[in-house]
Amino acid sequence: MKIVVLGGGESGCGAAYLAKKKGLEVFLSDKGAIKDHYKQFLMENDIEFEEESHNEERVLNADWIIKSPGIPKKAEMIGKIHEKGIRLSSEIEFASEFTDAKIIAITGSNGKTTTTSLIYHILKNDGLNVGLGGNIGHSFAKQVADENHEYYVLEVSSFQLDDIQNFRPYISLLLNLSKDHLDQYNYNYEEYALAKFRIAENQENDNFFIYNKDDEMSKNILEKLEIKAKMIPFSTKEKLNEGGFINDDKIVVKIKDEFSMKIDELSLLGNHNVANSLAASIAGKILEINNESIRNSLMTFQAVEHRLEVVTEINGVKYINDSKATNVNAAYYALESMKAPTVWIVGGVDKGNDYTEIEDLVKRKVKAIVCLGIDNQKIVDFFKNKKELIYSTSSMEEAVEISKSLAKKGDTVLLSPCCASFDLFKSYEDRGDQFKEQVLKN
Template identity: 95%
Template sequence: MKIVVLGGGESGCGAAYLAKKEGLEVFLSDKGAIKDHYKQFLTENDIEFEEENHDEERILNADWIVKSPGIPKKAEMINKIHEKGIRLSSEIEFASEFTDAKIIAITGSNGKTTTTSLIYYILKNDGLNVGLGGNIGYSFAKQVADENHEYYVLEVSSFQLDDIQNFRPYISLLLNLSKDHLDQYNYNYEEYALAKFRIAENQENDNFFIYNKDDEMSKNILEKFEIKAKMIPFSTNERLSEGGFVEEDKIVVKLKEEFSMKVDELSLLGNHNVANSLAASIAGKILEINNESIRNSLMTFQAVEHRLELVTEIEGVKYINDSKATNVNATYYALESMKNPTVWIVGGLDKGNDYTEIEDLVKRKVKAIVCLGIDNQKIIDFFKNKKEFIYSTSSMKDAVEISKSLAKSGDTVLLSPCCASFDLFKSYEDRGRQFKEQVLKN
């Protein structure tokens, strides 16, 4: 069987390595430049590759093509692959066919990384043999090739789910839905939502689907989408006879035996993290992890870098790095959890953002807006009659300096950009690290 891998990053190199280890003929192609350490990895493992080029004839002669999630689904090469009817898979799909491990897969518009990391931490803390992968950590495929884990906890994006045929997690989890990446889904919210629901499409009645009963779009999709897996809901708004919910000052999970703990004992802050903790607890109970172990994990888990990460406190001002908030809904959660007057750093590469969703929160919680991007006009135009203090910057240094001058003791400076990072930064991680560096400079 001839395998072609498109993309020479973490997932692509991992998929090529797994193919090689399984004795398959493999060729990796990247239209851009491949980073030196990945080139060294491919060379050391005798994997043939090309960069800054696509050998179309060779690619279209493959039996199975593995596509990195960063390649747009509307790319010309992808269209040609579909026209030829060649099987096209994500790394997640490809790797899952070479392991019998139980897979716990998490998707949603917001909170994926936090919840995936939390579930992994719960399992690891309980002594289970577990790997962490997908959109987070090391390549899932490389772990399948080298490590014999009994469980994998995977963060899965809609782009990865677009390219599945047989992917069947033991537990699938859909946290929430909000308008994101609509440029890749014909600006159709339901099309994007249906891509997320593909996480459950191959599941059978011996599998589990955890979902958010409070989420409006999920409710709408569930009315027309048949789920064969056992469905377990969670809610922060209503008491449930089965699933996870909030009762007075406690989170409660009713599943075989009951689990509960006080909300103020959770290590993660904010209402959205109560929902994430409920979802993670349900996964823990399905896997028969005992209550004390789950409670201990929920109390000791450390927040994910770049997601509502407290950087430091300087002269009574808290600095919070929420660089991973690349859409309006993610920033909604961040602003909602702010308790003090906030200097808000926002901006970047706009993905069709509608700021009306956060308009009221900005009015109530934000004392000044500091825009950070090559083009800040859309944000300025939206908020100019709603906020007196709006500043435009095009470097992290300037954004942090202005924010420091505006913030007084008792205030918070929040980087929660609402936008992608690629106008000024290599990635949201790069943006977050630069924020932390500038904050910590004297």
């Protein structure tokens, strides 16, 4: 069987490595330049590759093509692959065909990385033999090739789910839905939502689907879809007979027996993280992890870098790095969790943002807005009659300097940009790292 892998990053190289290890004929092709350490990896493992162009004839002669999630669905080459009827899969689809491990797969518009990491922490902390992959950590395919895990916890994006055929997790989890990446889904919110729901499409009645009962779009879609897996809801708004919910100041999970713990004992900040903790606890209970172990994990978990990450406190001012908040919904959660007057650093590449969603929160929680981007006009125009203190900056150094001058003892400086990072930074990680560096400068 001839395997062609498109894309020479973490997932592509992992998929090529797994194919090679399984004795399949494999060729990797990347339209851009491949990073040196990945090139080194391909050469060390005797995997044939090309970069900065696609040998179309060779690509289209494949029996099975594995596509990296970063390649747009509308790319010319993808159109040609579909025309020829060649099987096209994501790395998670490909790798899942070579393992009998139980897969816990997590998707959603916000909170995926945190919840995936939290579930991994719960399993690892209980002594289970577990791997972490998908959109996070090391390539799932490479782990399947080299490591014999009994469980995999995978963060899964809509782009990866677009390219599945048989992918069937033991537990699938859909955290929430909000308008994101709509440019890849014909600006159709329902089309994007349906892509997320594909996480459950191959599940059978011996599998589990955890979903958010409070999420409006999920409710709408569930009326139209038939899901075979056992459905278990969570809610922060209503008490449930089965699933996860809040009762007074506690999270409660009812599956067979009952698990509960005080919300203020959770290591994660914010209402949205209460929902994430409920979802993760349900997964733990399905896997029959005992209550004490789940409680210990929820108390000891460290927040994911760049997601409501407390950097430091200087002169009574708390600095929080939420650089991973690249859409309005993510920034909403961050602002909602702020307890102190907040200097808010926002801006970057706008993805068609509608700031009315956070208008009320900004009025109530934010004392000053510091815009950070090449073009801050849209944000300035939207908030100029709603907030007196609005500043425009075009470097992280300037943004942090102004924020420090505005913040008083007891305040919080929050980087939660609402936007993509590519105008001034290499990535959201780079943006968060630069924020931390500038904050910690004397």
